[in-house]
Amino acid sequence: xxxxxxxxxxxxxxxxxxxxxxxxxxxxxxxxxxxxxxxxxxxxxxxxxxxxxxxxxxxxxxxxxxxxxxxxxxxxxxxxxxxxxxxxxxxxxxxxxxxxxxxxxxxxxxxxxxxxxxxxxxxxxxxxxxxxxxxxxxxxxxxxxxxxxxxxxxxxxxxxxxxxxxxxxxxxxxxxxxxxxxxxxxxxxxxxxxxxxxxxxxxxxxxxxxxxxxxxxxxxxxxxxxxxxxxxxxxxxxxxxxxxxxxxxxxxxxxxxxxxxxxxxxxxx
Amino acid sequence: xxxxxxxxxxxxxxxxxxxxxxxxxxxxxxxxxxxxxxxxxxxxxxxxxxxxxxxxxxxxxxxxxxxxxxxxxxxxxxxxxxxxxxxxxxxxxxxxxxxxxxxxxxxxxxxxxxxxxxxxxxxxxxxxxxxxxxxxxxxxxxxxxxxxxxxxxxxxxxxxxxxxxxxxxxxxxxxxxxxxxxxxxxxxxxxxxxxxxxxxxxxxxxxxxxxxxxxxxxxxxxxxxxxxxxxxxxxxxxxxxxxxxxxxxxxxxxx
Numbered sequence: 001x002x003x004x005x006x007x008x009x010x011x012x013x014x015x016x017x018x019x020x021x022x023x024x025x026x027x028x029x030x031x032x033x034x035x036x037x038x039x040x041x042x043x044x045x046x047x048x049x050x051x052x053x054x055x056x057x058x059x060x061x062x063x064x065x066x067x068x069x070x071x072x073x074x075x076x077x078x079x080x081x082x083x084x085x086x087x088x089x090x091x092x093x094x095x096x097x098x099x100x101x102x103x104x105x106x107x108x109x110x111x112x113x114x115x116x117x118x119x120x121x122x123x124x125x126x127x128x129x130x131x132x133x134x135x136x137x138x139x140x141x142x143x144x145x146x147x148x149x150x151x152x153x154x155x156x157x158x159x160x161x162x163x164x165x166x167x168x169x170x171x172x173x174x175x176x177x178x179x180x181x182x183x184x185x186x187x188x189x190x191x192x193x194x195x196x197x198x199x200x201x202x203x204x205x206x207x208x209x210x211x212x213x214x215x216x217x218x219x220x221x222x223x224x225x226x227x228x229x230x231x232x233x234x235x236x237x238x239x240x241x242x243x244x245x246x247x248x249x250x251x252x253x254x255x256x257x258x259x260x261x262x263x264x265x266x267x268x269x
Numbered sequence: 270x271x272x273x274x275x276x277x278x279x280x281x282x283x284x285x286x287x288x289x290x291x292x293x294x295x296x297x298x299x300x301x302x303x304x305x306x307x308x309x310x311x312x313x314x315x316x317x318x319x320x321x322x323x324x325x326x327x328x329x330x331x332x333x334x335x336x337x338x339x340x341x342x343x344x345x346x347x348x349x350x351x352x353x354x355x356x357x358x359x360x361x362x363x364x365x366x367x368x369x370x371x372x373x374x375x376x377x378x379x380x381x382x383x384x385x386x387x388x389x390x391x392x393x394x395x396x397x398x399x400x401x402x403x404x405x406x407x408x409x410x411x412x413x414x415x416x417x418x419x420x421x422x423x424x425x426x427x428x429x430x431x432x433x434x435x436x437x438x439x440x441x442x443x444x445x446x447x448x449x450x451x452x453x454x455x456x457x458x459x460x461x462x463x464x465x466x467x468x469x470x471x472x473x474x475x476x477x478x479x480x481x482x483x484x485x486x487x488x489x490x491x492x493x494x495x496x497x498x499x500x501x502x503x504x505x506x507x508x509x510x511x512x513x514x515x516x517x518x519x520x521x522x523x524x
């Protein structure tokens with residue numbers, strides 16, 4: 001492993017509809033490492049992925065991927081950059097008019113001149129790695145959520161990307177599928193040296209595989225370090241998030257008037 | 270004063286929308302060359318938009334032709350010109366009802382299907398997934414569907430016209446007793462290539478408009494169930510109004 005930053009986000013400011021999402025956010029994902037980005041719901045984790053993958057652009061600051069500043073790239077150059085990435089979507093995003101095999105084969109057919117037998121072998125190998133070689137002929141609507149996630153993972157790695165981005169990979173998985181996905185992420189990182197960015201709020205799962213974790217809140221990174229360092233942090237926001245306390249700097253309740261007063265006012269009116 | 274401001278706002282919004290559609294079309298046009306190099310993508314969409322609309326087009330064409338024959342015979346009989354029934358129905362179908370009704374049916378059946386399909390792909394992140402796999406959805410999803418619709422429309426219009434003539438012949442000759450020879454000979458001698466040309470031009474223009482609106486609305490729909498529903502509604506409304514508006518303009522241009 002080297003200290004080269006594959007993804008380098010520096011002092012990024014971004015807002016949607018006048019609402020500020022990021023105010024000076026910075027983070028790095030180092031080559032060959034698993035970087036976890038955690039934070040309460042609604043803090044802009046998925047938005048951060050959109051910035052890293054050039055689906056949106058920062059208003060201020062800089063986002064560099066593979067050393068290239070995304071803001072100055074043409075759409076052709078962005079597409080060339082994306083060929084070096086893979087992304088696992090929260091909802092899998094399998095193409096609904098293709099079966100499992102064709103979904104995984106799709107990037108190969110679009111970007112390579114491989115022969116059909118070669119594509120077949122490669123796709124079946126990837127499907128075998130996620131335990132779904134036998135489901136190759138199924139359509140996406142015939143898959144459970146966990147199976148769809150595993151097919152999406154096979155599709156994300158079929159081009160052997162240098163950078164893999166996971167958007168909430170553990171949501172809705174049963175313990176077996178969760179274990180499989182965790183093991184696969186680790187194997188991909190250790191065997192192939194793939195740099196990984198995982199956006200999630202599953203603290204325990206991330207702690208077992210991440211090299212470095214960032215905690216997002218209020219539009220910026222409030223803490224970073226190894227999972228152990230975050231777990232032992234005395235910062236109130238970090239402690240609240242890692243232990244799952246409802247009370248703390250990050251409020252559980254959306255701002256509202258006091259409950260009794262509101263109930264009584266509605267009864268009286 | 271406020272009515273004037275509202276009218277100005279409406280005009281500006283309409284112009285902005287036309288501008289956005291024009292830019293979208295230009296972006297899609299760039300991709301069309303590559304799409305034609307992979308004909309299977311377009312062939313599949315001709316099947317989806319065209320072949321799957323055949324039943325509704327044929328049924329509508331049949332009944333339209335039958336109604337035309339009934340009404341035409343009733344009117345022509347008053348002037349003792351019932352032999353001109355073949356000519357009258359053929360002209361009405363080729364120049365007007367064939368292209369217009371086919372386009373309206375196409376907008377309702379295939380146009381809505383195109384919009385909702387692309388809209389659902391947007392809502393379920395399939396288009397984003399393609400972009401992340403460095404595949405441009407304009408090339409893989411949008412352009413083939415646009416070309417499929419554009420090619421299907423004249424073919425469907427031809428089917429509508431043919432079945433409509435069959436329906437008119439059935440009612441006019443077999444039920445109303447118009448002479449079979451007169452029916453065809455009047456049609457042959459009076460319908461010119463210019464009339465056929467007008468019908469084909471209209472169907473191509475309608476195919477262009479319906480397909481463009483359908484793919485544009487689908488591609489730009491809000492990624493929610495309500496958003497896809499609204500986009501589908503906009504497709505039908507905009508296509509229907511534009512078909513009738515353009516029909517008037519084209520008819521005036523061909524006279």
